[in-house]
Structure formats: structure tokens, C-alpha cells
Amino acid sequence: MVVASSASALPLLRESARAQAAPAGGPFQLAPLPYPADALEPYIDARTMEIHHGKHHAAYVANLNKAVADQPSLAGKSAEELVRQLASVPESVRTAVRNHGGGHVNHTMFWEMLSKGGRKEPRGDLARAIDRAFGGFAGFKDQFGKAAAGVFGSGWAWLTVDDQNSLRIESTPNQDSPLTSGRIPLLALDVWEHAYYLKYQNRRPEYIDAFFHVIHWEHIEERYRKSR
Ligand code: MN
Numbered sequence: 001m002v003v004a005s006s007a008s009a010l011p012l013l014r015e016s017a018r019a020q021a022a023p024a025g026g027p028f029q030l031a032p033l034p035y036p037a038d039a040l041e042p043y044i045d046a047r048t049m050e051i052h053h054g055k056h057h058a059a060y061v062a063n064l065n066k067a068v069a070d071q072p073s074l075a076g077k078s079a080e081e082l083v084r085q086l087a088s089v090p091e092s093v094r095t096a097v098r099n100h101g102g103g104h105v106n107h108t109m110f111w112e113m114l115s116k117g118g119r120k121e122p123r124g125d126l127a128r129a130i131d132r133a134f135g136g137f138a139g140f141k142d143q144f145g146k147a148a149a150g151v152f153g154s155g156w157a158w159l160t161v162d163d164q165n166s167l168r169i170e171s172t173p174n175q176d177s178p179l180t181s182g183r184i185p186l187l188a189l190d191v192w193e194h195a196y197y198l199k200y201q202n203r204r205p206e207y208i209d210a211f212f213h214v215i216h217w218e219h220i221e222e223r224y225r226k227s228r
Contacts, residue, residue: 026065060103102175
């Protein structure tokens with residue numbers, strides 16, 4: 001009995017190691033951060049980035065995979081399509097897709113919108129559009145900062161383009177995305193406490209100021225070009 005049991009234990013261990021090494025079961029996967037975790041120091045600290053990406057974002061991916069398992073009507077859709085077409089997602093999983101699909105899409109965009117050492121302000125068409133919409137970059141910064149500070153509880157602040165090609169500043173609760181309302185996000189700021197609490201604790205306004213040091217404006221300008 002002892003021999004038989006140890007003989008069968010080995011394949012089980014191998015099976016378990018394989019399951020852990022494989023991507024989370026399902027169509028959606030967590031891409032690596034596009035830079036090292038400490039790349040945004042001191043504005044956003046490495047430990048926050050590791051936990052935010054490796055635990056929080058990873059959990060949205062895993063839970064989105066759970067939500068779409070056994071939903072053949074959703075097979076082959078990208079996470080962005082699911083969030084855009086939330087109304088057509090079966091009601092039994094719509095809230096899960098809204099929360100975890102939104103979480104996956106929002107965070108994937110957010111990482112790409114950040115970098116350190118770039119320009120502190122936009123240029124070109126985006127700069128002109130911001131001037132027209134908000135009376136200058138200072139006006140934009142002020143209004144965006146107020147939207148971010150004004151989110152009650154967990155959510156996001158956004159700069160978006162609407163279907164009239166106008167820029168808007170808005171905020172969403174939880175992991176809701178402007179994509180669901182037909183707008184295209186250009187810039188996003190995660191104001192969930194998990195995004196800043198280790199370094200900034202209750203000082204969300206300091207985190208918002210820090211964010212303006214690590215916006216990847218070249219990428220935001222590219223998003224604006226593609227939106228038109
Ligand atoms: Mn987050």
C-alpha cells in the first residue's frame with residue numbers, strides 16, 4: 001500500500017506543478033508590466049506596482065476567466081469587446097464581466113499610460129484639443145485632478161473622447177469603463193486605495209500630483225490619433 005501510494009503521488013505532484021506554471025485557465029492572460037516594477041519610483045513605488053499588477057490585476061484576469069467559462073456565446077471575444085458590449089453579455093455573468101472584465105481592460109490600459117522621464121505636457125493635436133476643451137493644460141490638470149479626488153470610494157478618473165470627437169473628463173465607480181458608454185479612454189487614473197495606499201495612505205491628492213509626473217504623453221497622443 002505504501003509503495004502504491006508513493007508511486008501515485010509523483011504524477012499528482014507533477015500535475016499540480018504543471019497547473020501552477022500554466023497560464024490561468026481560460027482565454028485571458030495577464031501580460032507582464034511594460035517596464036520594471038520600480039520604473040516609476042519615487043512617484044509610484046515598486047511594492048505597490050508588484051501587488052497592484054501581480055495580485056489585483058491578476059485576480060481580475062482569473063475572475064474574468066471564471067465568468068466566461070461555460071458561456072459559449074462569449075467565446076472568442078476580447079476583453080475590450082466584452083466591456084463595450086456589456087448589454088449583450090448574458091445576465092447571469094454580466095456583473096462579473098462588468099467588474100472583472102472592466103478591471104482587466106482598465107488596468108491593461110493604465111500600465112501603458114505610465115512612464116518616467118518623458119514630457120510633462122502633451123503636444124500637437126492633443127495639446128490643442130485640451131486647450132480648446134479646458135482652457136489650457138493647467139485647466140485640464142485642475143479639472144482632471146478634481147475628478148480623481150472627487151471619486152467617492154473606489155473608481156477611476158478619465159480623459160475620454162466622445163462620439164462628437166470632443167474631449168471629456170469623467171469618473172467611474174468600481175471598475176466601470178467609459179467604453180461601455182461608447183467613449184474612448186485616452187488617459188486613466190486608478191484611484192482605488194490599492195493603487196496608492198502603501199506609499200500615500202489617505203493622501204490621495206499627493207498620489208494624484210505624483211501621477212502627473214509619470215504620464216506617458218507620447219502614448220496618450222497616439223491614443224488620441226487612433227481615436228479619430
Ligand atoms: Mn487598480
